[in-house]
Amino acid sequence: MPDFDVVSLPDIDHAAEGDTAPDFTRPLVNDEYWEDASLSDLTDEGPVLLVFFTMDGAFPATYMWNEIRDRNWDEDRDLTVVGLSISDPYAHKQLVEERRMDYRLFSDPQNGVAEEYGIVHDLDGMAGVSEPRPAVFLLDEDRTVEYVWVAEEWPDFPDYDEVEAAIESQ
Structure with a gap:
């Protein structure tokens, strides 16, 4: 039995398969530095898996990124995996490290x-x-949403095998 309540989240009208994902520019952080970058900069280079997650330090963020890291979805694929949350660049740098x-x-x-x-x-x-509701958007080079998963309860996690199958079908 979990030490927390599972809560159903209200229905929402989110970006869906076939939609063009909104472009944006925000600080993009790695383990060394950060700089402003746009989503379209990334999709210009190929498909992007955009992962929205809860703030750094929350157990859902840790769990999601451990799973994604262990699955290595971008290895040997033309795919950029990138995350987004409300955490500031300093917290992101720490999470990455x-x-x-x-x-x-x-x-x-x-x-x-x-x-x-x-x-x-x-x-x-x-x-x-x-904060963003946990979500995964697989985008092609034109920012067309090819696959989407959005949490329906808290906490909720994507079906990682389903995400992987969507990536492989690209």
């Missing part, structure tokens, strides 16, 4: 990107504070 991740993470403290994608999750008891 601690998890020994080769992935870059967008920092979006105001949660504007999640708003554009329709996946905002207001945090209970914290007026004006939100």
Whole structure:
């Protein structure tokens, strides 16, 4: 029995398969530095798996990135795996180092990107504070959404085998 309650999240109208994913520019962090980058900069180079996650340090973020790291989806594939959360660049740099991740993470403290994608999750008891609902978007070079998974409860995690099958079908 978990030490927390599983909570159903309300229905939302989010970016769907076949939609063009909104472009954005935010700080993109790796283990050494960060710089402003746009999503279209990444998709211009090939398909992108955009992973929205809860703030750094929360157990769902740690669990998701450990699983993604261990599955190595971008190895031997023309695919960029990148994350996005409300955490600031300093916290992202620490997460990348601690998890020994080769992935870059967008920092979006105001949660504007999640708003554009329709996946905002207001945090209970914290007026004006939100984070992205966990979500995965597989985008082609034109930012067309080829696959999408969005959490329906908290906590919720993608079916990693299903994500992998979507990547392999590219």
